[in-house]
Amino acid sequence: MTLDSTWVRAWIERTAEVLTTERHTLSELDRQIGDGDHGENLARGFAAVRERIGQTPDDATPATLVKLVATTLISTVGGAAGPLLGTAYLKGAAALGDASELDARAVVALLTAARDGVVLRGKAETGDKTMVDAWTPAVDAAAAAAESGATPADVLRAAADAAAEGAAATEPLVARKGRASYLGDRAIGHRDPGAQSSSLIITAAADTAAGSNKES
Amino acid sequence: MTLDSTWVRAWIERTAEVLTTERHTLSELDRQIGDGDHGENLARGFAAVRERIGQTPDDATPATLVKLVATTLISTVGGAAGPLLGTAYLKGAAALGDASELDARAVVALLTAARDGVVLRGKAETGDKTMVDAWTPAVDAAAAAAESGATPADVLRAAADAAAEGAAATEPLVARKGRASYLGDRAIGHRDPGAQSSSLIITAAADTAAGSNKES
């Protein structure tokens, strides 16, 4: 699939679907080491995103669409994830500029800007057991893939695989940011809900880029 | 055992013991169809009675001792059972007059006055599923036994057996007085806690009169 605004729409649609399906799993992860609302928060946000995206003109650019995701998440999600993910999409939109189609470099720029947005707002470092632990491996893997000449879709696939690994790798960590940081050692053994949801978002991008918009 | 003031002391002591042992059973009966405090209420009251009886002069008459039980129960039990049982002992003490020893007729008079006291305060009729359903059969059985020339101890035994049967016979009843009256049909199948405790009190009288002050 060409990574144009049609793809962005598909990606968003797919994300909304996946987050709705995974809503309880994500909230359950959050209940373990947080306050149990992460899945609910994102499902609410992406339900609003889906509705607003449906009302945009057909010629909206990728950046316009991604920015709409940003402002919608900021105004509907709340909690920590709302401003963090919202800023990720906001910075990602800025990185897209007025391009109508994303090449491999643009994909890397999008992911990098998104990750930087999260870090800008949340000040988390790698290993703090946050969503950054999904985004940073994704950015690194995407950059490496692009470097070695991969297609945009394959760049996203590399990013998605790395994000999934990154999310899984939060399990043994002690949290140093967000609500899970209050648990100390008791957070060990639990996956960070925000890392998991970020991995799902990046995987949705890869799946739709590969044209494999299959129902899960 | 002669039914003199020594016996009254033994009876009270035995009652205090039994009610302490049966405290949880009585409260559990009350939890089923009331508010779960009956055993606690009586245990608290008889603990106070035991203490105060210990401080009375040796030459206190039966009536003095029974009246002390009355005032102590009234001032320490509370709830429905406090005034009801308190009045029972109060009227019983009046019936004893200044007798130093109880014959069979005096036993009947004591039980009758006690039952009448409960009815005076509580206005319950036989079959209303209250303590009256232990007292009235006890009075009737005592009167019949005295009529047929039984000893005071045997009169009390007859009363105790009838009270125990009366308490058991409250199980199929619907309550019309006290807290259990709110249950309607749902009280069926549960024994009335006040009838049960009154039966224990009368049984303690019979047991001590028979000299069988055995530990239960």
Added chain:
Amino acid sequence: MKKLINDPADVVAEAVAGFGAAHADLVVVSHDPTFVRRAEGPTPGRVAIVSGGGSGHEPLHAGFVGYGMLSAAVPGPVFTSPTPDPILAATSAVDGGAGVLYIVKNYTGDVLNFETAADLAEADGITVESVLVDDDVAVKDSLFTAGRRGVAGTVVVEKIAGASAERGDDLATVAALARRAVAATRSMGVALAAGTVPHAGEPGFVLGDDEIEFGVGIHGEPGRERMPLEPVDAIVERLLSAVTDDLGVAAGDRVLLFVNGMGGTPSIELYIAYRRAAELLSEQGVTVARSLVGDYVTSLEMQGLSITVTRLDDELTELWDAPVETAALRRGR
């Protein structure tokens, strides 16, 4: 049972001591016998008001001792009416020579113990009048029951009577207004889960996962029936119609709507219920002129709520609005 207590036997004494310490500006606590009275002594010539009953329904009654409401409260053991002694002691402590009104919830134990105390007080030369509160429509008032129970509506009666006494009405007037408040007030409650009496150690009753006790009493006594849990809007409709039918509320009436939490119900749930009850009343052309929402008459940590409606006339409204300064209700001072 998990509770934040020491010895169950000390629960009431320690709680009352803490209450006295926390509200020393409003009340004085007497230990042995246990009662709570207003910090300032009796006002000569002013009617005093005494209420009381088993503990476990806090803030009732001690939370309503103070200016414009109760002169004294007599807390018994948990769910057990106090004995006459502390009632009598409280009566003597607050009598200002104009007589004392007893506000008694209609339970056999409370009625008998307050009755005895009244006899003893009269013997001491104190004039006592008693008013029975029996607002709970869950229980039919028939020859086959101990009569309707006194529940959350007690707060309304104590507020009305307190304001009447505070403005200087005589005993007969205070008692008459209290009775008017009783006559104008009905309540009914529902529980999702019972509280646990400390010395009992087990909940008063156990409901199934989707079961509610409809018409529950404040000691966990059962009510009309056990039924499946429904959305709160449906529950409120059932409670409210039982209450308004019994009270005979009609279009054009002005009422006080009181949604009372039983102790373990989050405040948001009380307000959700209030919202529906207010909607229903206004659909019926009834004006909700005054409101009260919160935990005022509890049953330990019971999860549940009750709805109380008082039909207001001008005088009752004025007395309801009068200044009050107690630990649990304060306004205008």
Added chain:
Amino acid sequence: MKKLINDPADVVAEAVAGFGAAHADLVVVSHDPTFVRRAEGPTPGRVAIVSGGGSGHEPLHAGFVGYGMLSAAVPGPVFTSPTPDPILAATSAVDGGAGVLYIVKNYTGDVLNFETAADLAEADGITVESVLVDDDVAVKDSLFTAGRRGVAGTVVVEKIAGASAERGDDLATVAALARRAVAATRSMGVALAAGTVPHAGEPGFVLGDDEIEFGVGIHGEPGRERMPLEPVDAIVERLLSAVTDDLGVAAGDRVLLFVNGMGGTPSIELYIAYRRAAELLSEQGVTVARSLVGDYVTSLEMQGLSITVTRLDDELTELWDAPVETAALRRGR
């Protein structure tokens, strides 16, 4: 899960609607975006105070909107900070031209959303200052955590700041006094059982039959440790010493002692705890000059309590004592 609700998705909207209807004399409710503001509009030249956060902690914050305390409260979904939109809308609605103080509990979500709202308000020409409340000593304030949490002490900060704004102080002064209140306030809590978030359907955590969560947060976040249940006197001693050690309370100090119920704790238990805490302080030569006991910052129906101590100086005492007229705290009016 048994709750007196309708659709879990409607819990906050319906509760806020009920709150607005029940307290129409005090507040006006805005729906979409959702916020609660004082019934009377902004006073020109007077500093406005806005607070907010996830719902489920009632009466915090809407219960403290009114004379002498908050100008507006912004409730988010249960346990989820509100988004910037309603915060901004509330800010615009209450600004009287003298600036707006945000009182923000220190949670990542609250901090970020209020930060964004402040940026947007400043862009609209409204001056905003923010004060973070982080009174919970259960969590160490270190580089390795999100910092201490804001819990029950928030009430104290809102009262102090509200009184300062009400007497006409400028924004810098109101903010400085709020920060002084934060600096003088520490809290710590304990839970016996967690509340259940409506859309989650399961309790936030599950403890063993004899287990308590010591140092619990108001969203059911864990604290220092799980430990066996002890008599409440021992628990109070642990909580209080953690609080007073961190605050550096010493003999001769005058303090506000605040025992807060988490929602599902009977009032008698709160007073039993208060009693012990007051005793311990006075044994240490500390004067308990002011008290507050009750459910003020809850965690749905959590069974548990927290202890808050604020070291008082003359000005903080005066501001604490100043008249306040809100749904949950009312005195002097």
